[in-house]
Amino acid sequence: MMKSPGLKIYTIAYLVFLYAPIALLPIFAFNDSRVIAFPLAGFTTNWFVEMWNDQQLWIAFKNSMTIAVSSALFATLFGIFAARASTRYNFPGKPGIIGLIMLPLVLPEMIVSMALLVILIGIGVPLSIFTIILGHVLICTPYAVAILSSAFSSLDRSLEEAAYDLGETRASTFRLIILPLVMPGIISSLLISFTISLDEFIIAYFLGGNQTVLSVYIFGQFRFPQKVPAIMALGFVLVCISILLLTIAEYFRRRGIAKTGGKDTGGFL
């Protein structure tokens, strides 16, 4: 285990630096003062009430949900196609095509957003929730492909052949055998894509037009110091939802591995 005390101190410092700011969210979300500073003034749930009554926030929230759910669905659907193709079939130019699909993973979002903005304006597509979805599908698909490829490649090919050999068609084999076995991967992919889309700022800011989403709305509210405690409350709620979603995703990933009798090679949590 850890032998050197230096490494131990480093590790603790690292974790504190990483998570202490997040720990501030619940502290100030319940602090009875508009000023974000110590010492604490007392306990209150007023900021949650204020958040709840904010009509602008609700609009942004609904927009964000629409975008995140749509992006997750499309990214996962495309991910299924790409993962299936990359693990089962050989076709000319396969490494290049898969590489292009995975590229947004390492491409700065700034560049993606600028390029999309120029093209969308150029061809005259009005900026809206739909254009944000387009951008989010683009950046979520590589994650979906990565998750689903591992789900598809851990499938024994003879399972498909066995079902086919026993009289099923290609389509019914996919439905009866492949889909149930990769379902944990599909659920993981949906949840991760959803989270990425919900968090995303740059594309949402560039391609949103006058439609506000949660991340952009939160950023805007920081201009008004009296609004900050309510944003802290909102942040706390979002942290809780994120942890919940990631836990569910990890649960399904592990269950998938256990189901197909595979070996755990590390995951998100």
Added chain:
Amino acid sequence: MTTTQRPTMIEFRDVHKYYGDYHALRGINATIRAGEFFSLLGPSGCGKTTLLRTIAGFEDISSGAVLIDSKHMQGVPANKRPTNMVFQSYAIFPHLTVEENVGFGLRRDPRSAAEKAMAVGEALEMVGLKGYGKRAAHALSGGQRQRVALARALILKPKVLLLDEPLSALDKKMREQMQVELIKLQRQVGITFILVTHDQEEALVMSDRIAVMFEGQIAQLADPETLYRRPNSRKVADFIGTMNFLPAQVLSENGTVEVEAAGLGRFALSADQVMGGSTGEGATVGFRPETATILFEGQTATDRESMATIEEVVYYGDMTYYDVRFDGVAAPMRLSMRNVFGRPVLDIGTRARVGWSPGALVLFR
């Protein structure tokens, strides 16, 4: 009943298979008879699994024809062929129970649910898994998965059951037990079984007939005894069991073949003992380790006798292997002797008389 009178079940007519430039099957011609336990035996990469998969319909052939029960299989997909397969990995559906696995092929069967459930029960009983129906398939042991795979394939009453190295994942004891069970099962259901294996012992134990394959071709197709006693080439002889080879010269051919071999002297062989298939080093005679015996004091040879020196002794309990060098021969020959109570195991360096018989020899030239 001997299998020779049975009708043909599968026929390969000059089957070729290419993977790009790689010539995987190079002109396979063979017939497999109905109700036969047939094995495709060969080292890995010899094309035996590819050939099996052309029967199942998982591989298209490049040219030639595969016929099942006199019907051309060209263009018939795997799900429409009268064959079922037991996969090397068993391919048990991990998200289904044992009975859902076994009954999987009955999904399109018009029979009532109760009748199907009965068929599943019977299939499970046949493979010795009665009462296991409700278990989760992923929780089974290797041997149990094997049985589920068998029941799942046999429930459709295929004309041909294809087995792709089904025993290779089992430990030795389990494997030997399953060999016997498979033979019994095959006799019971009477279905043509085609087994792919790289294990020559397994093929000898289980099969009515064996096709030995090398490099995409069938080298010899025969029953186990012929294959063992009369291999038609040195390669087959080497692959199946152990065979000793001595350089030889053919002196005359006149009905019988007169041969002189180093260490053994002159002898005559009948025509059926003469094979082609030498490996280019000229003619050789071969004999199996158990067909020659060391003669102890007071024993006389039933046929011929040659002098040799013992070079190596390997004691196996029930058997002793002796490597002996015949006078005038460079390479040692392996003899296997059954140990008899009260008879000593001989020491290295002992001079010994070796009894042998020309009838047990095979000439490759």
